[in-house]
Amino acid sequence: MPLRPCLEPGCPTLTRTTRCPTHARARQRRRGTTSQRGYGHQHQQVRTYLLATYQPADPCGRCGQPLGDDPSQLDLGHADDRSGWTGLEHRDCNRGRRRRGEGGGGRRERDARR
DSSP: OOOOOSSSSOOOEESSSSSSSHHHHHHHHHHHOOHHHHHHHHHHHHHHHHHOOOOOTTBBBTTTBBBSOGGGEEEEEEOOTTTSEEEEEEEHTTTTTTTTSSOOOHHHHHHHOO
16 A cells, blocks of 8 residues: 555655654544443444344345345444444444445345335
């Protein structure tokens, strides 16, 4: 991967990732821990349970496609209003990449076609 400037405005440091090490650490501190972002002990327990019991052919909670063989590519999805969990989802579906056109599919796109 080629070197490129850090994404932080005014930082001239060239990096192979999105931010230089200094700004990457600062960004992580600003984001907070997973518990501070709402993914505490209960979320982790539910995710662990679902990962232990899922089958690769089970459907994604957002796009409906099979989840696949790689559990590291799965997230525990939540309702859009964050009132509860929807089950396991592809990482790209859960993090919005597919809805933004970076991977195709997505629940909102699929529902709009119905």
